[in-house]
Structures are given as C-alpha cells and as structure tokens.
Amino acid sequence: MKGPREKPLGLDMPFDEALARFMQTNPDEVEELAKKRRRKNPPPGIAETPKPADD
Structure with a gap:
C-alpha cells in the first residue's frame, strides 16, 4: 500500500x-444507475487539460 x-x-x-x-x-x-447519474458536461476546469506555460 x-x-x-x-x-x-x-x-x-x-x-x-x-454484506447480505x-x-x-x-x-x-x-x-445502469451509474450511467444515469453521470454528468453530461463536467464542470469547467475538471476535465480540461492544463495549457503549457509560455516561456
């Protein structure tokens, strides 16, 4: 671990x-229940990839 x-x-x-x-x-x-509860559009910032830094 x-x-x-x-x-x-x-x-x-x-x-x-x-357990039962x-x-x-x-x-x-x-x-099936998990598919129904999934968000269609994730909140902004969570699924976005970070932009590369400009040097």
Missing part, C-alpha cells in the same frame, strides 16, 4: 446485513 490509509466506511447496520445486501445487488442495475 502506498500513501495514508482511508477512513473506514461507517455503516448504520450490522456487518452481516450489509451487497450480495443481492445486480451488477447490471448498478452500472
């Missing part, structure tokens, strides 16, 4: 219930 550790994920349910819900998810539905 490189870099500092991330904070652990906090859940308001027991681990076994969270995770195992019931359909990967196709998750991908």
Whole structure:
C-alpha cells in the first residue's frame, strides 16, 4: 500500500446485513444507475487539460 490509509466506511447496520445486501445487488442495475447519474458536461476546469506555460 502506498500513501495514508482511508477512513473506514461507517455503516448504520450490522456487518452481516450489509454484506447480505451487497450480495443481492445486480451488477447490471448498478452500472445502469451509474450511467444515469453521470454528468453530461463536467464542470469547467475538471476535465480540461492544463495549457503549457509560455516561456
């Protein structure tokens, strides 16, 4: 591992219930939902490549 550790994920349910819900998810539905939530146009400055400096 490189870099500092991330904070652990906090859940308001027991681990076994969270695992059971995770195992019931359909990967196709998750991908479909992710496509719907994606932004059509990213905010300015995030997707733009930096301009070369003029020396």
